[in-house]
Amino acid sequence: MEFSELLSAMALKVKNQRDAITTEEGTKNAFVMPFISTILGYDVFNPLEVVPEFTADVGIKKGEKIDYAIMRDGEVQILIECKKSTESLKIENASQLYRYFAVTNARIAILTNGVIYEFYTDLDAPNRMDAKPFLVLDLLDIDETLSPELRKLTKDVFDLDSIINAAGELKYVGQIKRTIAAQFRDPEDEWIRFFTARVYEGPITQKVRDQFTPLVTKAAKQFLNEQVNERLKSALGGSNFSTADPALQEDAVTSRAVAQDDLDRDTEIETTLEELEGYQIVKAIACSEVKPQRVVHRDSKSYLAILLDDNNRKPIARLHFNGKSVKYLGLLDSEKNETRHTIDSLDDIYQHAAHIRETVRSYE
Template sequence: MQLSERLAALAAKIKQQRGIIETEEATKNAFVMPFISTVLGYDVFNPLEVVPEFTADVGIKKGEKIDYAIVRDGEVQILIECKRSLGELRIEHASQLFRYFAATNARIAILTNGEVYQFYTDLDAPNRMDAKPFLILDLNDVDETLIPEIMKLSKDVFDLDSIISAAEELKYIGQLKRAIAAQFQSPEDDWVKFLTAKVYEGAFTQRVREQFTGLVVKATRQFLSDQVNDRLKAALGESSIPAVTDATLAATVTSEKPVEDDLAQDGVDTTIEELEGFQIVRAIVYSDVKPNRIVHRDAKSYFAVLLDDNNRKPIARLHFNRSQKYLGIFGPDKAETRHPIASLDEIYEYADQLRETVRQYEGQAAA
């Protein structure tokens, strides 16, 4: 099983069990130990590899314990401090990690609540743990670009030098990505002012700020839609794929009241990945129906692709609101069959089934 699959399996377990995990000890047993064993590959029951309740006297602090120490060749390499699941991680939780990091040979420290893993090292000062993590792994939303870096810490291919050398770049790229995502979601005044100054020569008054805040949001949506279209064109080698428009990126079409309660729009957050998946499905069935007949409606638990904006004519459902993604395909009885996919490109493997679904609806209409 690939590392990505092991992460997806653990993420599914977390989603299923998080509601009943109420203590730190339960978090360690249910989530953290499986991460150490199934993801990193260490034997949690072998004290030569994993030391629970690791103790090392630090200055006047005697008998303090840290939750786990991972040992290789007799040397402590990774320290792990755990907090209760559903509790937000804060730097204050890492006080013991700071002290133990300086007292051992460990170069990697991990602070976790079983769902989010913050990885630290000593980039700023030798043998002193940094105040900010160089890598954050969120099992509720796994960034696949981080998987090769996690692999470097696993038992089979442990490569500390490689991950330390990449840590500084990982640290700043991660922070920049989160900062950019925040500005795309809700632009701050400084961001609006910066972009406005590039295109507007007048004074940045309150009226101008209000006007350009909306324009920045709209321009951001259009920029993202352009990126989606460019990726699809590159993937298909075509230049005539129906484009994602700003209207596509806005609220979903609701010309007909949905039958399912799940199509309620409260709390729905349409992602770029869902829109990319929608464009792939639309490109696939383009040979059978005109693209303007293929629409989408986002829901809390899935993203629906419909024919003629009719929820009784579902073409596909994209279940992307989880670590393991699924493509839902509909048969003649309109029963949904979910197929696990690791990437959007795998949607093309179901092209024949998607086209057949559309042809069935067209045949029923003709009859």
């Protein structure tokens, strides 16, 4: 699998299992160890590579343990501290990371709850872990621009110097992006004042601020919706998406950018956002067996077909969503006989993951 495919598979695992994990030990076993093994490429059962419960006495602190230490050439390179997946990450709760970072050769520290991974180094002061991460990976909302930098920490291409050199830019670009996102969700007074001053002539009193707060919030959301819709229209070959419908706006925002290279067919049949999202789910499931570019879709008036190698003789599934209040997922047996399964939401497709994978394997 390509590195991006591994990340997608890991994200799917977290999404499917997160609600069932309620302890720190469960988080380590279900999420963190597979991340170290699958994503970073280290053998979690080889103590020369990964040391669980790593101990290094610090001053008067004796016997304190860090959850994992990743080793290279006998030296500690990466320290990992874990919290349970239901717990939010707070740097003030990572005191062991601070202490161990100062007394080992590690240049990278990771604080994680198995869903979000915060990567730290010592940009501000040598051998002292920064208070803010230089890279934040959220497996439920992966920023694809971070993938090349994350890959530099993997076993096969470990490039510490390169990632440390890039850490400063990553840190501040990431913080700026998260700040912008926060302003879109809940704008602060300074943000409101900034835009109000550019469109309103006159003193900005409290009454004016109260008037413009919902206007700035509404304008920001509409701008974001329009940008997403433009990308979708481009991906779908110019199909018309009206931003006047609030429900469609919400769908556009939550669906994000749909894989544009998978939508290159110019047909008279309208492929809906819901069909595309369903296709992406089936594709993500099938990626455990084949490369993602081999899983394609063809739309028709009655259903959207998902095929292996763009071959009608290799159907994986069918989505019967066209204008119906009840939606069906069509699955096929070895004789190509279709059985339709009612689905209440797109997440119900994951319940049929085993059948989808078995169908893909049958063609190999």
